[in-house]
Amino acid sequence: MKNSLQPESQMMSFGYKPELSEGAIKPPMFLTSTFVFKTAQEGKSFFEVAYGLREKKDQEDLGLIYSRINNPNLQILEERLCLWNREDDCAMFESGMAAISTVFLEFLKPGDLLVYSMPTYGGTSHFIEDYLTRQGVQSIAVRATDSFEEVVAKVESSGRKAQLKLIYLETPANPTNDLFDIRLYKKIADHFSTKEATVSLAVDNTYMGPLWSNPIEHGADLVIYSATKFIGGHSDVIAGAVLGKAELLHRLKVMRTFLGNMASPHTCWLLIRSLETLKVRLEQQARNAQKIADALKDDPRVEKVSFLGHLEPGSKSHTIYSQQYSSAGTMISFELKGGEEEAFRFLNSLKLIKLAVSLGSTESLVQLPAAMTHIGMSKEARAQMGISDKLIRLSVGIEHADDLLLDILNGISQSFTEVK
Ligand SMILES: *Cc1c(COP(=O)(O)O)cnc(C)c1O
Numbered sequence: 283m284k285n286s287l288q289p290e291s292q293m294m295s296f297g298y299k300p301e302l303s304e305g306a307i308k309p310p311m312f313l314t315s316t317f318v319f320k321t322a323q324e325g326k327s328f329f330e331v332a333y334g335l336r337e338k339k340d341q342e343d344l345g346l347i348y349s350r351i352n353n354p355n356l357q358i359l360e361e362r363l364c365l366w367n368r369e370d371d372c373a374m375f376e377s378g379m380a381a382i383s384t385v386f387l388e389f390l391k392p393g394d395l396l397v398y399s400m401p402t403y404g405g406t407s408h409f410i411e412d413y414l415t416r417q418g419v420q421s422i423a424v425r426a427t428d429s430f431e432e433v434v435a436k437v438e439s440s441g442r443k444a445q446l447k448l449i450y451l452e453t454p455a456n457p458t459n460d461l462f463d464i465r466l467y468k469k470i471a472d473h474f475s476t477k478e479a480t481v482s483l484a485v486d487n488t489y490m491g492p493l494w495s496n497p498i499e500h501g502a503d504l505v506i507y508s509a510t511k512f513i514g515g516h517s518d519v520i521a522g523a524v525l526g527k528a529e530l531l532h533r534l535k536v537m538r539t540f541l542g543n544m545a546s547p548h549t550c551w552l553l554i555r556s557l558e559t560l561k562v563r564l565e566q567q568a569r570n571a572q573k574i575a576d577a578l579k580d581d582p583r584v585e586k587v588s589f590l591g592h593l594e595p596g597s598k599s600h601t602i603y604s605q606q607y608s609s610a611g612t613m614i615s616f617e618l619k620g621g622e623e624e625a626f627r628f629l630n631s632l633k634l635i636k637l638a639v640s641l642g643s644t645e646s647l648v649q650l651p652a653a654m655t656h657i658g659m660s661k662e663a664r665a666q667m668g669i670s671d672k673l674i675r676l677s678v679g680i681e682h683a684d685d686l687l688l689d690i691l692n693g694i695s696q697s698f699t700e701v702k
Pocket of ligand 1: 380
């Protein structure tokens with residue numbers, strides 16, 4: 283089954299046996315903390331596998347013990363998420379930040395060195411710069427424009443190159459759509475890996491996966507998602523995921539068992555439902571985004587549009603884009619003529635598009651990073667990254683493109699009529 287059908291054909295049934303649930307066509311929500319063993323021998327055998335005292339036999343599933351370790355909703359969801367890009371294994375968490383912080387906690391210890399891409403999600407950079415720094419983990423920020431030699435030089439000059447354990451990329455970066463070359467960082471990971479210690483490469487693929495980008499194919503060891511965004515897709519759940527190689531996922535799941543930050547049955551149930559429509563949602567969102575980005579680009583009142591579908595052929599970004607992504611995605615950043623005041627007027631006059639942070643949902647969402655998600659950063663740091671006071675971030679939903687366009691064009695007119 284697993285190899286013959288496309289993922290979207292399997293999202294409605296894979297990994298679920300109706301006969302184990304009174305014939306229910308959909309998996310019920312397994313609201314149970316613990317599971318009854320048939321016999322004491324079975325309980326022993328389940329624990330042997332859970333604690334790594336023996337390998338699983340062929341075709342043997344991890345027996346159900348306790349919902350912090352496993353639960354049918356968790357297991358079905360993890361198996362289905364692996365189908366899109368055929369990773370070995372998946373671990374679901376109660377938030378994207380739980381997924382990200384658990385990766386850092388498992389793969390870094392005091393004294394280690396971390397290389398991470400800038401800009402990165404606010405919660406991620408806070409965890410690195412505040413918590414990890416306090417724990418004695420040193421970190422080096424890299425930019426999309428840095429070359430192989432520049433990154434190698436930064437690592438060498440830290441004096442801790444032997445302690446480099448993890449490279450963490452978020453690409454495309456938020457809200458600028460900067461692209462990081464995963465293959466380049468795989469080369470850097472290999473360059474600093476030794477027989478004793480390998481450098482792992484983790485990629486936050488929230489913006490483009492699992493449909494349009496498969497970081498593993500380019501050399502990543504771990505792929506991370508805020509499943510709150512496109513995977514959940516309805517702005518009604520917070521969740522996270524990590525996928526990748528079996529041995530790394532095993533370590534991460536052990537860590538998760540003891541941190542206790544696994545996704546709950548309800549969270550998993552919602553996401554199982556979301557996965558059925560993942561592809562149709564994302565494709566419609568991407569079609570809408572292309573139309574809106576094109577219209578914005580042609581509007582003289584718009585100063586600048588950043589959209590992956592508009593990259594200059596032959597540019598470095600375009601080369602990375604063609605290699606790593608199969609769609610321009612659904613995220614647009616743009617600036618209207620004027621300043622923060624005009625941007626505020628635009629945002630306040632939108633009717634259909636909602637003014638809220640987050641992204642990747644069925645409804646279109648808009649926000650002003652400098653005044654909202656990135657307000658904690660210094661103005662200079664924002665300027666360096668191309669986040670001006672008037673940069674608007676738009677996450678395009680599944681509404682009718684004409685309605686979205688009308689809302690945007692009305693908003694732009696409102697933004698300018700009052701200045702005159
Ligand atoms: C939202 C987001 C996160 C954090 O995820 P939560 O589910 O909110 O914890 C991490 N990375 C990226 C790229 C995000 O957009």
